[in-house]
Amino acid sequence: MTNNLIETNINAASLTRRSFMAATAAGSAALALGGRAAFAADDTLKIGFISPRTGPLGGFGETDGYVLELARKALAAGLKAGGKTWKVEILDRDTQSDPSRAGQLAKDLINNQAIDLMLAVSTPETINPVADACEAAGVPCLSTVMPWEAWYFGRGAKPGAPSPFKWTYHFGFGVGEFLKTYISQWNLIETNKKVGVMYPNDADGNAIRANLAPALSKAGFTIVDPGAYETGTTDFSSQIALFRQEGVEIFNSFPIPPDFAAFWRQAAQQGLIQQIKICQVAKTGLFPSDIEALGDLGVNLASAAYWHKAFPYKSSLTGVSGPELADGYEAASGKQWTQQLGASLSLIDAGFDALKAASDAKSKEAVAKALSTLKTTTIAGKVDFTSGPVANVSPGPIIGTQWVKAPAGSKFALDYVVTEHATDPNVPVDAKLIAYNG
Structure with missing residues (x-):
């Protein structure tokens, strides 16, 4: 032009x-x-x-x-x-x-x-x-x-x-980019490689379950999947109980914001988050408003950035x-x-x-x-x-990221930092992944 x-x-x-x-x-x-x-x-x-x-x-x-x-x-x-x-x-x-x-x-x-x-x-x-x-x-x-x-x-x-x-x-x-990013991201912290997944019964969730979960299994991660849940679910007690019983240390989901907020608050109340070292949330974990709404429960959530x-x-x-x-x-x-x-x-x-x-x-x-x-x-x-x-x-790329507390004097409560760049090495990594608990 x-x-x-x-x-x-x-x-x-x-x-x-x-x-x-x-x-x-x-x-x-x-x-x-x-x-x-x-x-x-x-x-x-x-x-x-x-x-x-x-x-x-x-x-x-x-x-x-x-x-x-x-x-x-x-x-x-x-x-x-x-x-x-x-x-x-x-x-x-x-x-x-x-x-x-x-x-x-x-x-x-x-x-x-x-x-x-x-x-x-x-x-x-x-x-x-x-x-x-x-x-x-x-x-x-x-x-x-x-x-x-x-x-x-x-x-x-x-x-x-x-x-x-x-x-x-x-x-x-696509799934291939998520796979590269998640393997790169999850290997930054020592875990038992047990991944609790909660994929909804929608186009995103079904595509991820069919394609990403098997690929993660082949890469050495144990997938604990309680099955598809319906959007708008308000009680996640059965999923939380399974994740606690199986000792999962990584959690991954592709939820809409209200569903994840309900799940994560219940996970805190029922003692699940104490064992989680990496909480990797897609779709919901993208924007500061969704993370800030979780209060302290949102700090150190891992995410991924398409930009x-x-x-x-x-x-x-x-x-x-x-x-x-x-x-x-x-x-x-x-x-x-x-x-x-x-x-x-x-x-x-x-x-x-x-x-x-x-x-x-x-x-x-x-x-x-x-x-x-x-x-x-x-x-x-x-x-x-x-x-x-x-x-x-x-x-196109998806880059590993994390929500951390912003430094003193910042205009905003959280910083969104880059922790890995397997799908586009041109993007600079500027922070080390912090364990959610541990």
Whole structure:
């Protein structure tokens, strides 16, 4: 993208708290109205952006208002693609953490807004119904932030068979990355290698149980699995009793925040956490608000990051670095940075790189073809659809992390530190993993 079209080195901190709050409060409705009225269809690219900004999964979308404001600022002068300068409208929608609503929003953007490209981010509950709607309608769709196996096989693809998808593409971590990260992370502390797992009966949990648990067993860990639990479970006494009886010293789960909070408080009351040396939580352990809500029980929880401000990459659309993105968000919002900042921006980076690479950004077939061969570097690292484990997928890193008490004088209660980097050695390790108990 040429310098006369956008300013490629936007300082994220330049967004004021007022503009951040205004962008968030205004919501997608006003933006959509502006998109319908402002530009002629033949010179405007309409981009759908669907994420969970409220509800149980709202932590995933909490920072999206800021990221979208950065993107809109970068695109204010248009997008040069295929020898033409296009005006751009990003129509963002909140799923309210409801899969049915996600599908309905996607269909509305496709049928009533005539979008040219769909971007969907965070969890199968958001991404899969959106991707299915796009596949059915012949609209190119790019997504990130869920295990790719839950996206690919969870939507009907079969191992060893050709990809059934023509229009939908996904990048980011998979079971292979979790395996490398967990082995690297768990070997940092001496344990009996007994792992208590609690995987929910959902797309994430089922993909992880079928693929990660057997691989961990082959790597020398003993898996203690009480079976799938239903989202919304309030009594975890039977699981806790089994974990205590088996003497597990590592705990791993992929829960939504309310489920983990209920489990972990009960685990404290019933004496389980005293024997846990590593508590490795995915999905819930991603954001400071979820960890802070646990009080002292949240300190030293291990997590994993699909983006961290220490990632040494810059946004291909806005030019911001990781520290600039994190610091800018904190200055604008007054809240602690989260890994979702870089993830959502990486999706926008990759989506607009595909539009620029397409022979005709207004042709859905051309954009889908550009996605299928996309090779680029976003703020979250490499995206490469030419060498994935299966067609339509580009794998990405997941980095071992931990929530620790912030030093005296910090604005926030917790620090989020990098403890290992097996899936992307370019990310610097800045802390030693601390045992949860021990």
